[in-house]
Amino acid sequence: MIRLVDVEKSFGEQKVLNKLNLTIEDGKITVIIGRSGEGKSVLLKHIIGLLKPDAGEIWVDNKEITHLKPRALNEVRKQFGMLFQEAALFDSMTVGENVAFPVREHGNMGEKEIDKLVLTLLKEVGLEGIEDKMPSQLSGGMKKRVGLARALALNPQIVLFDEPTTGLDPIMTEAIADLILETREKFGITAVVISHDLPLTFKIADEIAMLYEGKVIHKAPPEEFSKTDIPIIQKFLNAQKLTRPPKNGGEVT
């Protein structure tokens, strides 16, 4: 379980997180939504210790991570996998080397076992025969799949997804959504997904949390979430039901 308690973070004069409280339950897919620039990625970076809060506590299981020394923090990080917005594959390495990287760094496997694991992980994300390609030869969707394979290499308990469908076409978005669901089923992970893609959110979420003005203003399962009467949430949900202005005064929705 991940718990954020009264977390505050400012960049200069701008307060991004303002006494934020959030609990992420084990085994569930929690999607954090919010407008662009609300601090969703900042929140995600706090969870994995890439950023330190100005105040507040962040608990991962029974460890408060904000005051951990680098070595202890790295031990906590081994429980995590993260899929970055642009996948963040190491562009000097092949796809296979990227996926093998965490295992070579932290695992006790021989090279043959690592090769086998790489092939298995790439197969799990629907990619085969590309282990010798360079990241620059892949499409955006393929990069994200490889990023997910790398994130899963150490068999993490928690996987963080930073805007996993940004820049992808609807079919690839659907594929990534299915992949997140399959990953949860197969590996039993806890997933935290940052998104402002509502169809994706409602497809995969067990819990939806809305970030607004540095706080989580509402968190609930999808059905309950969509029924809330909080105006900013209704505005956010309705804004994505795209409408076209009527041509001749008639209503077109």
Added chain:
Amino acid sequence: MKNLLNALGLGVMWIVSEMGRMMLLFLESIIWTFRPPYRLFLIIKQMEFVGVKSTLVVIITGLFTGGVLALQTYYGFKMFSAESLVGATVGLSMTRELGPVLTSLMVTGRAGSAMAAEIGTMRVTEQIDALSVLAVNPVEYLFVPRVIAGVIMLPILTAISDFLGILGGYFVGVVLLGISSGAFINKLIQYVDLSDLYNGLIKAACFGLILTFVGCYKGYTTYGGAEGVGRATTQAVVMASAMILIADYFLTALMF
């Protein structure tokens, strides 16, 4: 007046914080140099990049610097009938100053800038965050192999440059300008001490440390997308070159 003081204060604060951050990263790099994991493969890869791939540019620089030095000093010394001292002058200049400094400046332009660009790109594309998330310390992974490679390879490149500089000087002085070969070599041996050579190589090792660390530091602290990478690359070359020249003065004062 108030605005001026405000701007001055902000400038001073920026310089102090930049120096502080640089010093902390430098200390972290030093500590990680002596702590496992020892990344032999990455060190060798960087040695190839910093050293082997800079050989051609160092050969050209060394050869022509020695040649032009012989050419310039020949006409000066000829006025005093001291042409035989050209060999000693070329030898001393190359081993003490021009070998280490010019080699380091050339490698800064080639490898230091490339390091800043590569690590800067890794920063803006979140690859450095990815390293941290994968529980790998970015300073240990990115800085240490490059800095070690710089410290090892710069003296080797400088030795090549020294040798070729003297060879270039010999060719111009003896073959083209007609100085006696015996006089050239005798004066060279008489005036150039072994300490000149190894002090020059120690200097080169220090410059190797400076150019690789500055390249890594500027890349690591990049912000602002592609424009930021370009800015970091330029700053790395300017900063490392200036620091090499400043360090050269103090090292020379200490050594010779």
